[in-house]
Amino acid sequence: MMEMGILLAFAFGMIGMYLLAWILLVPMKFVGKMMLNSILGAVFLIVLNGIGSVFGIHISLNLLTAGIVGVFGLPGVILCLVLF
DSSP states (O other): OHHHHHHHHHHHHHHHHHHHHHHHHHHHHHHHHHHHHHHHHHHHHHHHHHHHHHHTOOOOOSHHHHHHHHHHOHHHHHHHHHHO
16 A cells, blocks of 8 residues: 555656746746747847848847847847848
């Protein structure tokens, strides 16, 4: 009978660890995707300003454009290009 109690405690512990890991990893995947998107957007903004200066295309880097690119990433750069 004692072995059954230990087995149940082990099973509940494993289920609890699985749920905790799932709760922590799902938001981290989202944060990782957002960080990657923001980094790609910033790199594209720098490249666009470097190459675009030849063609007269320039997006000024200020708090607003940095925020838009930081939140939206590559689509944010395109949005800034269209708006500004």
